[in-house]
Amino acid sequence: MDHDRPAPLIEVHPDAETLATAVAGELLNRIADAQAAGHVPQVGLTGGTIADTIHREVARMAPASGVDWGAVHFWFGDERFVAADSPDRNAVQARAAFLDAVGATRVHEVPAADQVPDAETAAASYSDTVRAEGGGAFDVLMLGVGPDGHVASLFPGHPGLAATDAIAVAVHDSPKPPPDRVTLTFEALDRAQAVWFLVSGEAKADAVARALADDGTVAETPARGVKGLVETTWFLDHEAASKL
Numbered sequence: 319m320d321h322d323r324p325a326p327l328i329e330v331h332p333d334a335e336t337l338a339t340a341v342a343g344e345l346l347n348r349i350a351d352a353q354a355a356g357h358v359p360q361v362g363l364t365g366g367t368i369a370d371t372i373h374r375e376v377a378r379m380a381p382a383s384g385v386d387w388g389a390v391h392f393w394f395g396d397e398r399f400v401a402a403d404s405p406d407r408n409a410v411q412a413r414a415a416f417l418d419a420v421g422a423t424r425v426h427e428v429p430a431a432d433q434v435p436d437a438e439t440a441a442a443s444y445s446d447t448v449r450a451e452g453g454g455a456f457d458v459l460m461l462g463v464g465p466d467g468h469v470a471s472l473f474p475g476h477p478g479l480a481a482t483d484a485i486a487v488a489v490h491d492s493p494k495p496p497p498d499r500v501t502l503t504f505e506a507l508d509r510a511q512a513v514w515f516l517v518s519g520e521a522k523a524d525a526v527a528r529a530l531a532d533d534g535t536v537a538e539t540p541a542r543g544v545k546g547l548v549e550t551t552w553f554l555d556h557e558a559a560s561k562l
């Protein structure tokens with residue numbers, strides 16, 4: 319986690335709706351610009367409430383974007399280890415919110431509980447896919463933040479925080495249900511060009527303040543452990559920014 323990287327930018331919006339519109343617009347612009355430059359962008363998606371709102375805005379704004387949805391790779395920073403069609407799956411939620419509507423064809427899902435025997439196998443398989451498809455070099459990696467400061471499924475004090483030489487690892491006993499998950503590691507998340515934290519609501523204000531404080535530990539606030547190579551932006555609404 320070499321943190322000799324650009325300082326985080328903070329963008330505060332009045333409420334969750336304007337936050338979602340702003341992030342969706344910026345994401346569409348980044349994808350379109352990358353494609354105009356002849357690049358096939360790699361985008362890391364996250365689960366969570368504000369992410370779902372953003373995804374729905376992407377679907378609404380997509381027709382005017384000029385994006386070629388067959389020429390962008392989508393990945394997941396984490397996934398719940400449940401059946402592939404479970405509403406708990408981040409991929410199921412993202413497909414319902416925008417991926418199916420825009421006709422995305424390069425969506426890389428984490429293997430599900432009805433496809434492989436355990437989360438360890440799912441993590442190893444996803445790591446192989448990331449290596450094979452170049453998915454580690456995210457152009458944009460979006461991350462929600464929990465009230466405890468977790469990102470993806472990297473929770474305070476959990477063993478996954480210390481994972482090395484691994485792209486994805488299994489998570490058990492997640493404090494946020496469901497208990498079994500797969501998450502990208504800090505090593506994998508830290509290869510992103512641009513990291514966007516997406517945070518809405520008063521319940522996250524403490525976590526945001528801890529994440530952006532001059533001092534603190536990654537073990538206590540995992541969001542402190544991820545910074546983009548060229549950009550880190552905190553997209554906040556007023557409530558989430560209220561303790562900065």
Ligand SMILES: O=C(O)[C@H](O)[C@@H](O)[C@H](O)[C@H](O)COP(=O)(O)O
Nearest residue numbers: 365366367368462463464469470
């Ligand atoms: O699988 C997950 O649960 C997410 O990836 C998780 O990291 C989420 O982004 C945060 O917990 C924020 O979720 P909310 O926006 O719903 O609070």
